Amino acid sequence: MQANQSSGERQPILRLSAIVLALLAVSLQPALPASAQTQDAATESTRQYAIAAGPLGEVLNTFADQAGLLLSADANLTDGKHSDGLQGSYTPREGMNRLLTGSGLRARFVDGDTVTLEAAPTSGAVQLEPLGVVAATENPWGPADGFVARRSATATKTDTPLAETPQSVSVMTREQIEAQGADSLDKAIRYTAGAFSPGGGNSGTAGTLLHMRGFHSGGASGGGGSLYLDGRRFPINSITGAQEPFLYERIEVLKGPASVLYGQARPGGIINLVSKRPTSEPLREIGLQVGSWNRQRATVDVGGPVTEDGSVGYRITGLMQDSDTMISEIPDDRKAVSAAVDWHATDRTTLTFLASLHDSETAYNYGKPYDGSVQPNPNGRIDRDLFVGEPGFDGLDATRYTLGYRLEHAFNDTWTARHNLLWYDTETDWAFHSISNRTDDTTRRLVDRSVQHRIDEENGVTVDNHVQARWQHGRFQHTSLLGVDFRNSEFRQRVWAGTNQPLDVFNPEYGHQPTLSDDVARATSIDYSHLGIYAQNQVTFDDRWVFLLGGRWDDAELKDRQTAADGSRDRQTAGISDFTWRTGLIYLFDNGLAPYASYSESFEPVTGADASGNRFDPTTGQQYEVGIKYEPDGYNASLTVAAYELTQQDVQTADLDNPGFSVQTGEVRSRGFEVEGRAHIGNSLDLIAAYAYTDNEVTESNDDDLGNTTAAVPKHTASLWADYYVLGGPAQGLSVGGGIRHVGRTFNNDNTARVPSYTVYDAALRYRIDRLRLSVHVNNLFDKNYVEACTFACFHGDERNFTLGMNYDW
Template sequence: MTSAFRLKPTSVAALLLGLALHAQAAPLQLDLPAQPLDRALAQLARQAGLQLLLAPDMLQVRQTAALRGAHELPEALAELLRGTGLRGRIDAGTLVIERLASGASLPEVRVTAQGEQESATGPVTGYVAKRSATGTKTDTPILETPQSITVVGADQIDTLGAQSITDAIAYSVGALRAPYMERTGDVVVLRGFSVNSSYRDGTRYQANRFDGQQEPYGLERIEVLKGAASILYGAAEPGGVLNTVSKRPTTDPLHELNVTAGSFNRKQVSGDFAGALSADGAWSYRLTGLLRDSGTSIDYVPDNRTYLAPALKWQPNASTSLTLLSEYQRDRTAYGGDGLPTVGTALPNPNGQIPRNRFVGEPGYDRYDIARYSVGYLLEHAFSDKLKLRHSLRNYRMHQDWSSVYIALDLDTDQRTSLGRGAEDRQEKNSVRGSDTSLQYDWQAGGIAHTSLVGIDYSQSKVASGRYDRTAGPLDLYAPVYGGGVGDAVPSYGWRSDTQRLGIYAQDQMKIANQWVLLLGGRRDAVRQDECDYFDPSNCYIDKQKSSAFTGRAGLVYLADNGLAPFASVSQSFEPATGVDHSGARFKPTRGEQLEVGVRYQPAGVDLMLSAALYQLTQKNVLVDDPVHSGFQMQQGEARSRGLELEAKGRATRNLQLIAAYTYTDARTTQASPLYPEAAGKRSSGVPYNQLSLWGDYNLGAFGLPELRLGAGMRYVDATTSQWHDVRAPAYSVFDAMVGYATGPWKFALNISNLGDKTYVASCPYRCFYGEPRKAMGTLTYRW
């Protein structure tokens, strides 16, 4: 917020008195990198809960050294201002910076300054993001967005010690981490629907959900837009959109090295570096990397990764910027996600419980090896203070070598031996090219402020997947003997697909009297799909199939003066459905529609966000088996999800940060095939009625230990059912903990998940999946 006032002549005694009074507060736990002085002062003032005011001629570039650890405000201020000829004082909740005059009074000076403001793609300080572009494709306050959004910033990822996107969202409202401990993709369940497609920096990222997991250390933000959202992103599942934001170049110097060791013989090093490449700051860079060698909680399943993400930014002036982003990732692991029989996991077995570390494959054969890279750019240009152009382009490629053994659903009569095992080799090469171009125009008419957006996006996804079958012998799941090998590979099936998507969208955000925000938007999509046999490319069973759809969204937000923001919205989504019915008619796209009402509360000057939302989400035109024409499908299926989401997130006191979330979800099939009338009314597989999570971390500065930080959390997931059998996965609760210690440039953190080492069945969608056992990781960080 911009403020103006007059600096009056003041004495050294008054300055010392003001600082002494403020020093009665608890020490501040600081983590300020070496950076320009005005930014360092802005961060210091914000953490102390003060406004910052300084004269315009003090904004010249002055670099400060890094300042970390526990400091009283006077001490921190003196350190930052050392040798600058400036001094500070506290005046009615304001940190005033003024020139130090030896033996003379200061002349009266008119000053204006503006505190540091979060951007929609920049770092999130603490747990609460105030702005996002995922919900509108414009830099918009979350309070003004009429649809639920979850943002997990790099600070939260680091505090939780998250090693995957599903780890990072474990304490987020409305999101359910997939039960499988596989590492072949980031599978997230939102509002009862699985979300398999992902976006990076607003453009389509991976070709399918088996393209591997994103490395969270390379992300600035993980953002989830919940519910139908095709208006901005085109074809998408009705549950929502997962959009991740890359770490980007910055002129603020950043140097970080981490060494991690932990459970399952985990060894990892990582680093993050950034800074200006030219004296004027026009060129800047970022280089983020990670190298890991590790086992997992399942025998013979490694978790090895090499990750490197160089980035370069050119910003010749305030109106234009071009950011080049690239990424390389190589994973060496194994599937490990096939699950175990229900008898011996969720159901009793006379031989006892199948060990949770049981590997059902063949050592030396099972593997999931991928190499992938992406390269692209983000271009922004402001033609004026009203008209802005955004253009992005990304090219993504992935090569996969995947071999795995799978087991039968049932056990032999001895209740310990798998009835049979099979094996499959998968060779896959995927690519995605995506582009998004938009014009934003800010204008006013009739007392209404408009932010209008028009854009066009395009993507082409290619998948070439060949499958080869093998045989494998039986396995005693209680006393396995490996080494039987697998049979020769026999070509089985596969496909080569090419999907092209083109969308044109328009949106207007209207702010009326600074208290009402009305959002209206619409989009037209065209999709073309081709699919041919992998082994015989001349045999094409989907030839230039075209789909089109119009989707829209309307929402309204009221911005009360006290920080309360109730909202209501209706939004739509669509997904192409390939194939034809018995008459040869091509299937129509499936459609999603969401009705949502909610309220957010963000008190002024407090790093806290409270939110509540009610929704109904319906998916229509779902494919089901045709009861009359065997082997064909028809579009008579329907699924519906209704729910309540409550969340409190942010800083409860100076030393205490909290995340509290409750989710109620009633997701079920409402219309099924007449062949299976019993499926109508059944709950969706693996989706619990209730989820509850609570996380808190506390700095012990009030007890004279400001370097020490403690964290603890609890996650409760209700019982889940399956549409394929009558086995229920029981409810479970697990506890997590964190200990952190920071001194100077050093920081140590110990993260422990499933603190009590609880053995539990997370879900039984077709087989049963154990939850991850206790995992401890210690990380030593050095920043300079």
Template sequence: MPTPRPLALAVSLAAVSIALAAHAKDAEQLSTLTVTAQAATKTETPFNETPQSISVIENEEWEARGAESVQRALNYTPGVYANQVGASSRYDYIVLRGFSDGSLSNTFLDGLKLMGDANSYSSLVIDPYFLESIEVVKGPASVLYGRASPGGLVALTSKSPEFERSGQVRLGVGNNAQRSAAFDLTGPLDDERRLAYRLTGLAESADTQFDHVEEERYAIAPQLTWDITDATSLTLHAYLQKDPEGGYHSGVPYEGAVESRNGRRIDNTFFDGEEDYDKFERTQRLFGYDLEHRFNDAWTGRQKLLYLNTDVTMNQVYGYGWTSDTELNRYYAGGEESMEAWTLDNQLEARLSSGPVDHTLLVGAHYQHRETDVKWSSGSFPPLDAFHPEYGADPSGDIVTTNDERHELSQTGVYLQDQMALDHWRLTLGGRYDRVSITNEQKLADREDTLDETYFSGRAGLLYLFDNGLAPYVSYNTAFTPTSFVDIDGDVLEPMEGKQVEAGLKYQPNGSQDQYSVSLFHIEQDNVATKEQPTDPYRSIGEIESQGVELEAHTQLTDSLRFKAGYSYTDITYAKSDVDSEEGSHAIYAPRHIASVWGSYAAQNGVLEGLGAGLGVRYHADIQADRANTEQVPDYTLVDAALSYDLGQLGMDGVSARLNVNNLLDKDYVASCNSLQFCYFGAERSVKASVSYDF
């Protein structure tokens, strides 16, 4: 079957959106779905009054698709590439509008940054079972959050205590020895309903598609909400997670993975390490509180605090280039790390009027601090036959300590945002001033490098809200991204800085749950930090430009039938580079075309009542395999499916069963490449069945 061309896909999706919008006008009116851009504005702002592109994914949606990580929950979100490292689920790699620089450090939990260190192995993940929703803010958001990628950010919202008693117990099994158990309990603790709790827990493990590699996780999240008065509320929360096994995280050469090597291909289950030496173990501890006080109908104060620490052990034997017709060179990389971080956000929100203009004013003071201690080691191992591997080798020589470092980062910022409403007009203006301090101590070299800078971030957006729900808008936003990356001389790289111009159109028909949006954007980023191979030092290549268009449609045709469709065209290039072969070429990890559609059906009556089904298709095209654009990753199309049944129809109230199959056709493919030496296999077919009891 011929591959659909990108233009045809875009036209088809646009036509579908128009047809569905027309249908929504004539269909039976459904209750209005209120979606707010909480992360984009830090205030309760409706979807079609926010002058920036956002996507919100609810818990029910990703659970229906069987997504078991945050990155997989975003598989059907336009402008997002969630296959950066293929089948690996060790980290949540999320590429936004083509930018991969923030793919490990641009995640926020309940409004506060998960302070992972991208210059280490100490990046955190939150299991999606503990989340209520995920909001993707596309484009710069530094005016509210400080350091962030110009591609956008991912904001996670935790499940929170409720004052109505409920609970869930869930068990799951699947191929590759998948097995899991989870529970979620909430309710009041006193008769006056001033205290409420939530306790959520999970245990899961699997063998993974790669030989000799396992995944294992245990997590628990206790929470307590106290309505101290009718105007004051305090929520205490903790999240504890232990990953004794972190799965696979390695790549293989382009020749052998995408192209054959001497007529042979490497199997997508290939493991290039050594079972006796490979290890990844991570422990995360998060503690915090949210305090809110309403002074009156106009003024509200909030304080959010999050403390986190994590310990990581990473030992890996990995292949790096061919040494013969069949054998790969192999090396060893090890890491022992400990990270500690604080983040505090103070907010004062006011809803005021000045004549005919209504204002939602937000004033904030924000502090972040992170310390990471790292010890890295390296060595070499005997080569391995990639087509007939035999394991049991020991190091070829001594494993030596190469780095003993301490990374420190502090950021203090103050920000102001005013959202103004005048009749149908919505104007958003914001500014932020930050001071950032970075210190890298290299103990083996007895050297300390520092960076101390100040930055101003701004945003301006204008939107017109028509009575029929149409809302055209334009906006301008800036971003800055300081890191602890150092160059070959050990100097801290200058922070990356970005700016974006965006124009778009949003539409939510009155009285319906349907939502449609289209956005066009242009982003520029300076002082871009990158490296050719994972083992290379970082360098600043100059400037990246990203431009494109995104379409997204959510529609509920009937009470039973829903569709979600999306398309994104992303043209991201190295506009300026210190390497001639890179300048003007397209960035890696950035499909130029991504299209997806997911449809779900839930029978409401008749003999099929209680039965649900879902089917989705994801298409990725034009992915560069290296920075010089000498090779491409072949386009690929993936199919996902789901079946569910409410056993309450058989007298088992509260019990439901679900079957999820991702990559239904078991397509063997390469998801992406970091270079021609490191390409990543995509996930094979995953089949999982689960049974839940809700009470």
């Protein structure tokens, strides 16, 4: 079944690997001593800035006032030029160079606090010097500088440098999301090592379907899943509607088990969405977009201070979209809005309110049969835009509401307390046709169809409270965390079942409305609650060694009630207690290298019972990871190389003594190697390179799937994105971007169908004229016809599609 890798599949991987290594070698060269070691007042003092976009001259003057600089410049140099503003913590030299990116100007520091402007050289080699410096610090709950984030709170719940985090974390920044034109979660993560979306168009419209390190990120309704919103548990599965990246400042992926801080979770990792927050300076931006499949989209993003002293700020972000998809019978209509209000009650107390509403109208693409997609069919190949449902019947309407707040108070320089709450309410009204995964034996044209209408409702509340202490004992510096979190959720589902006539997949004829039962075929009610207590300590010794140790105890209760069509009921209640822990060690070299090793655990409750009526135990996961992180001094660049072994136990497998029942004797193991690099070179070139090798296998089973690979898990994935910004000349303001994505072969659920590897290209073109930004994004540039993955059916990747965008800020 799993033959040796073909030379055709190896060739793109070899080419990509050569490109990746060459570009990383260029981007991560040692800094030039003359520029990196300049020491004066302008390079030593750092402070936080939040300067809004505007005319370059005005923005520079604002920055100079706040930085304590004396700016001397000819106004003609800045006339007609625009700046994106400045967010983050910088030295005066770093901030000035960042503001002048793409302006054709450069700053000359006459002394520590006097600056003049002059035209930048337009010929000769690009200099890798202070033009590429990074922010000294950044807010892990706010924007990052460019494509390269340096800090994150997802892995530790504290403000921690990524270089000091002994676990692999990927951060998709706002600038990366915009540069790549990502309008769904699967598009936002597709240039990330170890994360893969196998759902075809469904991942961008119907819901979220991601694999991380070989394990599904979704979970059972009413309990499972790996999606978090601002560090708070949020429901996720393949039918809860699309996640809209426009609402978020960052999308962060923590790879591997994370139960020690977050409780129940899948072993592959978690995804944390970081909401846009209020700005200290006025922000006003509107956008319009048109594109393939009759796409029309409008966005708005406004914010700024409410009071004169800036103690209260706001941010409102919204969008409306009306669009079709590659399958014309499936729409992609969205309405979304988020609101945030900050109140800085004192210098030590901040209260942030966050709310959102998301409504989407689409339909579920159930996929295509194996034969005619990835296996031969005498009638040819099935069209990738085939619709297997019925117009007027199939549809998926999803609505989500969230409301929450975050309260932080620093008692002093040592003690800080945080209180984080999220309430959510979701409803999905879903009608769809399912099909047989193979055509009929006689004509090889027909697939059987059955019908379901489902209504899923879920609401819940998550509360996370913790206290943090930063303290020092001799040569040891500590960041200690002690927390308690609570979650309660209620999930309700009603299902009506029916039938419809078979469909000819090569010559479909619609108009056959299904026959649906009047009575509910199945009703499900799941109530879930848990209380978790966790503790963590991060210890730094001599500013070299960083040691992490954490543990968590969870007490959960799961009530599962099923009512069948005949009125029979099955009620099960289970109390679940589990302890998880993790540890890690990292060493910080002067040159930016940081080797590390870590161990972490996960657990996840599962529904159901064995033949004796005993509730299933939670599945558990353990991961061993070693790696190297590299952040070269003086450059805005980072590189993470990680190797891991991740195992999930207590997986359900067939009970051979009791057909139709399961036992928990299964085990799935993933071993892998990942490389991910990001770099900003010479203020003109941004690079993202990633490669992942995932050896996934069912290592224990009572069934015939022993030795199989989990469905839709590729052994090899590789990607490269390059974005070039023209610094001067007639094309100043132009950005040209492009990417290549390679995904190795995968298998379906029972490994009877193999999906060939594929390579897809993307492109982007952006141009700024003062306050106006124009953009063109093209996905699948050469219109490759490919199957993205097969599970219970096969899902085609999108045909070539484009968007034309216009954004204006003032």
